[in-house]
Amino acid sequence: MRGLVWQPVVPVPLLVVIAVAASAFVLWRIVAERRSRSLLTAWIRRALVVALLLLMVARPGIPGGTAKASVAELNVFFVVDTTSSSAAEDWDGDQPRLVGMRSDIERITEDLAGARFSLISFDSTAIQRVPLTEDASAVVSAATVMRQEVTYYSHGSTISEASSLLESRLAAARKSDPQRADVVYYLGDGEQTADSAPGSFEASKNDTSGGGVLGYGTAAGGRMKEFDGYGDQYSKNRYIKDKTRAGSPDAVSRIDEKNLEAIASQLGVPYLHRDAGGALSSVVDDEKAGRITTESGSTASTRDLTWILAIPFFLLLLVDIALVVRALADVRPEGRLLVRRPSARAGGVRR
Numbered sequence: 001m002r003g004l005v006w007q008p009v010v011p012v013p014l015l016v017v018i019a020v021a022a023s024a025f026v027l028w029r030i031v032a033e034r035r036s037r038s039l040l041t042a043w044i045r046r047a048l049v050v051a052l053l054l055l056m057v058a059r060p061g062i063p064g065g066t067a068k069a070s071v072a073e074l075n076v077f078f079v080v081d082t083t084s085s086s087a088a089e090d091w092d093g094d095q096p097r098l099v100g101m102r103s104d105i106e107r108i109t110e111d112l113a114g115a116r117f118s119l120i121s122f123d124s125t126a127i128q129r130v131p132l133t134e135d136a137s138a139v140v141s142a143a144t145v146m147r148q149e150v151t152y153y154s155h156g157s158t159i160s161e162a163s164s165l166l167e168s169r170l171a172a173a174r175k176s177d178p179q180r181a182d183v184v185y186y187l188g189d190g191e192q193t194a195d196s197a198p199g200s201f202e203a204s205k206n207d208t209s210g211g212g213v214l215g216y217g218t219a220a221g222g223r224m225k226e227f228d229g230y231g232d233q234y235s236k237n238r239y240i241k242d243k244t245r246a247g248s249p250d251a252v253s254r255i256d257e258k259n260l261e262a263i264a265s266q267l268g269v270p271y272l273h274r275d276a277g278g279a280l281s282s283v284v285d286d287e288k289a290g291r292i293t294t295e296s297g298s299t300a301s302t303r304d305l306t307w308i309l310a311i312p313f314f315l316l317l318l319v320d321i322a323l324v325v326r327a328l329a330d331v332r333p334e335g336r337l338l339v340r341r342p343s344a345r346a347g348g349v350r351r
Helices: 012-032 037-058 097-111 136-144 163-176 257-267 281-288 295-299 306-330
Strands: 060-063 074-081 089-091 116-122 126-133 181-188 210-215 271-273 302-304
Touching: 012 037, 037 306, 060 306, 074 097, 074 136, 074 163, 089 097, 097 136, 097 181, 097 281, 116 136, 116 163, 126 136, 126 163, 163 181, 181 257, 210 257, 210 281, 257 271
Parallel strands: 074 116, 074 181, 181 210, 210 271
Antiparallel strands: 060 302, 116 126
16 A cells, blocks of 8 residues: 555565465355355454454555654664773773773663673774673673783773774674664874874774764873783782883873764764763763654554554454354353162162
8 A cells, every 4th residue: 555664573485375274264264255245244254354364464554754763772882992002091080991981881771771892992903892782781791801911912092993893893783773872982092102103993883873982091191001911900019110211100191082073973973072070961961752763664654554454453363252252151061961770778689
């Protein structure tokens, strides 16, 4: 029918098979019972029940619904910088930047409870620590144990190291469920220490519907403790040295907001500099309120008409159930003939 939108609750091929089988059976019974008026009427009524049921499964609707998306329709990707600079001690005084990143990941998962979350981290390489999951606690736990890269392996890093991995994960999520909106939160300081220029996140822009780039650090910067990969805490109380300068003083990492703003522009999301206790509302409010949707999700909004079909369906079904119950009530079990054998006291033959 023109103007209707169909959203079947089962795959279309399966619906066609069910429709053909059910229709064939009902038509066969109508032909078989055509000589009995009561049975013919019953099977015509059942044919209507089957037709209404098939239409309900096909879920007809009309375009123009105004329902908002929900947080549960979001995929949230965290992309976290775990290079040595993430240990710079200029968060909330002299805390490592990773402390702020972990805290913000926990806050965002709480604000967007019901979404699916994934955690990607990068230093010299990018890895997916947690694939998309509805278990927000798994992401928070993974972020809690997340540490800076081992200092020995730190030889310069690029802020775009995770661009290819993020692009592939977004594409996979869109292919798996195009109705869900994908939002990205990039957490880092923007410091490019590799000799090459940073790459771009532009390839992920079309698959990114919201989120934000969160910047950590200060212009003054902070020193970074070494990390040898052992234990739950930074395992040495020594600081990374800047061997490019005379005397090898302690290296200082400083935030590069221009680089972070460039990443935000490439992804098409806002940039927010983070301070301890600062609000995250500018990067989570739209997602939390359900105003973030994919193109396909927003255009697929319809008014479901299934409830209209359900009214005659249940009325006809109740009529059929009532007639069957009445027919069963009319059935009486045949009485059994009880034969008593005469007893000796009642005049039976004595021997």
